[in-house]
Every structure is written in structure tokens, then in C-alpha cells.
Amino acid sequence: xxTTLIIYCVLIAIASxxxxxIPASIKLGHRQTQLVLSLVSGVxxxxxxxxxxxxxxxxxxxxxxATTIALGxxxxxxxxxxxxxxxxxxxxxKATVDSHQCDHHxxxxxxxxxxxxxxxxxxxxxxxxxxDGIALAAATSATGASSAxxxxxxxxxxxxxxxxxxxxxxxxxxxxxxxxxxxxAFVNTLFAIMCPLGAALCVAGFxxxxxxxxxxxxxxxxxSAGVFLCISLGDLLPEVQFHSHDRLAMxxxxxxxxxxxxxxxxxxx
Numbered sequence: 001x002x003t004t005l006i007i008y009c010v011l012i013a014i015a016s017x018x019x020x021x022i023p024a025s026i027k028l029g030h031r032q033t034q035l036v037l038s039l040v041s042g043v044x045x046x047x048x049x050x051x052x053x054x055x056x057x058x059x060x061x062x063x064x065x066a067t068t069i070a071l072g073x074x075x076x077x078x079x080x081x082x083x084x085x086x087x088x089x090x091x092x093x094k095a096t097v098d099s100h101q102c103d104h105h106x107x108x109x110x111x112x113x114x115x116x117x118x119x120x121x122x123x124x125x126x127x128x129x130x131x132d133g134i135a136l137a138a139a140t141s142a143t144g145a146s147s148a149x150x151x152x153x154x155x156x157x158x159x160x161x162x163x164x165x166x167x168x169x170x171x172x173x174x175x176x177x178x179x180x181x182x183x184x185a186f187v188n189t190l191f192a193i194m195c196p197l198g199a200a201l202c203v204a205g206f207x208x209x210x211x212x213x214x215x216x217x218x219x220x221x222x223x224s225a226g227v228f229l230c231i232s233l234g235d236l237l238p239e240v241q242f243h244s245h246d247r248l249a250m251x252x253x254x255x256x257x258x259x260x261x262x263x264x265x266x267x268x269x
Contacts, residue, residue, distance in 0.1 A: 005140045005203075008156045009133070009196035012163055016129075016195070019164020020171040020188035031246060033165075038250040040161045041232040042257020047154040048228035050261055052139065052221045059218030066222040073226025080127055081234060125166045126194050128231065132159045133198020135224030138217045141206060154264050158228065159195060167191055 057066040136159060140152035170191060171184045202220065206213055 002140065004152065005137055005199055008136055008140065008152070008160075009199050012136075012156070012160050012195045013192045015160050016163035016167045017188060017192040020167035020184070020191065022164065022168050031249075034246060034250055035253050036165065038253035039257045040158070040165065042254040042259075043161060043261050044158045044228045044232040044257075045254075046258040046261020047158045047264075048225040048232065051154040051264070052135070052225035052228065055139075056218045056221035056225060059214045059221065066218065069219050069222035070226035070229070073223035074230045075226070076223075077128070077131075077227045077230040078234070081230070125170060126191060128227070129163065129166070129191065129194035130198035130201070131224065131227050132163075133195040133200070134202040134220055135159075135227070136195065137199040137202035137206070138220035138224065141203070141213075141217060154261060155224070157260075157264070162231075163192075163195065 053066065053070055056069070057063045060066050132155075136152070136155050139155040167188055171188050174184050174187065206216065
């Protein structure tokens with residue numbers, strides 16, 4: 001791994017781990033959760049369209065191939081979401097309140113049918129996070145110094161903002177189900193290392209294939225662009241559509257996220 005990728009992975013792992021402990025100490029309201037999700041969705045949308053996809057086209061030198069792979073990434077993530085209860089952050093605000101009560105009743109816990117929700121959620125998030133790690137490694141290792149640097153920075157920011165929310169959801173649901181602090185800590189730690197693991201797997205693949213890596217990284221970036229699009233729109237559109245009381249605020253948060261992603265292009269790298 002290069003130094004930049006290692007730093008990014010460490011910061012993301014720390015942010016994810018800290019996010020997993022927020023429900024035990026901070027009561028995050030429903031409105032605050034939805035606004036943060038809208039902002040992050042905007043960032044991911046902007047990164048996918050302004051950084052990942054354009055850079056993959058430059059590497060592959062074939063816009064049709066890049067968009068086809070991006071579509072494959074979008075469909076893969078959509079089907080994954082259908083298989084697992086993936087981005088149900090709506091339970092977060094209730095779970096952060098309930099987790100304070102559950103902390104007073106830590107005990108040895110056996111798996112029940114109700115636990116399938118957080119287990120399925122954890123599996124889905126873990127798959128997503130492994131792919132995030134691959135995207136991060138591809139973006140920071142791809143050739144074309146300036147554009148690759150922008151792609152790497154954009155991917156890092158999007159993941160860095162998103163992982164704490166994912167970790168919060170998992171540990172909150174575990175708390176509601178009565179799992180002990182020690183078990184939540186174990187699962188939270190495992191989840192925190194998923195992104196670095198995905199990055200390591202990508203680098204290992206990069207080393208194994210040898211030769212010209214432009215095709216490898218171009219395909220990885222295009223696939224990641226599709227994943228980011230699916231996650232962004234899957235999180236955002238239902239929230240803006242059905243939360244009419246905060247539609248303006250959430251739409252503004254979305255626009256702000258896209259603007260932040262666009263502003264990354266102004267940073268010299």
C-alpha cells in the first residue's frame with residue numbers, strides 16, 4: 001500500500017469505530033440523521049459522476065465499456081440491498097435512544113429470530129465496505145497523477161463521512177436487541193477493519209496481475225461509480241420524497257454535498 005492509502009484507511013477505520021460508539025453516548029435525532037444522510041448522499045453522487053466515472057473512462061479509453069461496468073456495479077449493489085436490510089438508517093434515531101436503556105441491561109445473549117435484522121444489516125454493510133476499500137485503493141493507485149489524486153480524495157471523503165453512520169446503525173440495533181457492550185465492541189471493531197481489508201485485497205490483486213494496470217483500475221473505478229450511485233440514490237430519493245416536512249432542508253443538504261464534491265476539483269493535488 002502507498003502512504004496515502006494507508007493514512008486514508010487508518011482514518012476511515014477510526015471514524016467507523018468511533019461512529020459505532022456514538023449511540024451509547026449521544027442521542028441523534030431523526031431530523032439530524034436524515035440531514036446527514038442527504039449530505040453524504042450528495043457527496044457520493046458528486047464523487048461518482050465527477051471523479052470516479054470520468055477517471056475510469058480516461059483509463060479504459062472507452063466510455064461505453066466504462067458505463068457498462070458502472071451499470072454492473074449499480075445492479076450488483078441493488079441486488080445486494082434487496083438481499084439484506086441494507087440502508088435502513090430510519091431506525092437510527094429510535095435506536096440511539098433505546099441503546100442508553102439497553103446499556104443498563106447487558107447480559108449473555110443468544111441469537112433470536114429478531115437478531116436477523118442486525119446480522120443481515122451487518123453482512124450487507126460489510127460487503128458494501130469491502131467494495132469501498134477496493135474503490136479507495138483503485139482511486140489512490142491509478143495512474144494519471146492529478147485526476148487520480150482527486151478521485152482518491154473524493155472517495156476518501158465520501159467513505160469517511162458514511163462509515164460512522166453505517167457503524168452507528170449496526171451497534172444501535174444490537175443495543176436494542178440487548179447485546180452486551182463487549183459483543184458490540186467486537187462487531188464494531190470487525191466492521192471498522194472492513195474498508196482497510198478491501199483496500200488490501202485490491203492491492204494484492206494489483207500485485208498479482210502485473211503488467212499494465214490501467215484496465216484493472218479503470219474497471220474498478222467504473223464499478224465503484226455504479227456502487228456509489230446506487231447507495232446515494234437509494235439513501236436519498238425515498239427520504240426526500242416521503243419526508244415532506246423536511247424536504248427543502250434535505251434537498252439543500254443534497255445540493256451542498258454535490259457542491260462539496262465539485263469543489264474537490266479546485267484542490268491542487
